[in-house]
Amino acid sequence: MLKNIVLAGFMGTGKSEVARELSRLLGMRVFDIDREIETSQQKSISEIFSCYGEDYFRQIETAAILKFSSEQGVIISTGGGAVLREENLKALQAHGIIFCLTASSETILLRTAGNKDRPLLQCVDRQARITELLTARQPLYEKAGIMIDTEGKTPFEIANEIIRIIP
Numbered sequence: 001m002l003k004n005i006v007l008a009g010f011m012g013t014g015k016s017e018v019a020r021e022l023s024r025l026l027g028m029r030v031f032d033i034d035r036e037i038e039t040s041q042q043k044s045i046s047e048i049f050s051c052y053g054e055d056y057f058r059q060i061e062t063a064a065i066l067k068f069s070s071e072q073g074v075i076i077s078t079g080g081g082a083v084l085r086e087e088n089l090k091a092l093q094a095h096g097i098i099f100c101l102t103a104s105s106e107t108i109l110l111r112t113a114g115n116k117d118r119p120l121l122q123c124v125d126r127q128a129r130i131t132e133l134l135t136a137r138q139p140l141y142e143k144a145g146i147m148i149d150t151e152g153k154t155p156f157e158i159a160n161e162i163i164r165i166i167p
């Protein structure tokens with residue numbers, strides 16, 4: 001069975017860009033969980049958070065992950081919080097190999113600057129928020145899959161690093 005390539009990792013680590021690069025290099029289809037949620041809900045991620053709250057978002061995120069994890073031979077780009085639920089990881093791991101993209105909090109701060117569609121980062125002190133969330137989630141990312149450092153690398157270089165690892 002052809003395994004899925006799953007990209008996980010914190011906001012701003014470049015999952016969507018790397019997914020597109022992998023798709024170009026390998027000719028595999030990409031499912032971006034956040035984009036699939038936005039299409040099915042007809043709302044942006046920020047609108048979903050503000051209208052229904054984070055718990056509701058996590059529920060539909062799990063439903064989308066369960067749906068797309070059953071595909072074969074595709075690339076799945078997840079949202080940064082996908083690692084929060086064990087059932088998400090179990091489903092993704094069942095048919096796929098998970099790569100967790102990493103970057104320093106300074107790089108994440110730079111890469112997420114100016115992006116208004118990250119409700120968890122809409123606060124006064126974004127640096128503190130990023131550090132707080134990263135610290136809490138770091139053990140979850142480490143447990144979820146193979147860590148890939150993205151610091152100073154292009155999406156093309158990161159995609160090739162992943163391609164060299166996949167069996």
Ligand code: S3P
Pocket residue numbers: 009010011012015034045078079080081082117118119120
């Ligand atoms: C989230 C990350 C976002 C999106 C939502 C929540 C998180 O995805 O799913 O805003 O909890 O880290 P990206 O990692 O693609 O920004």
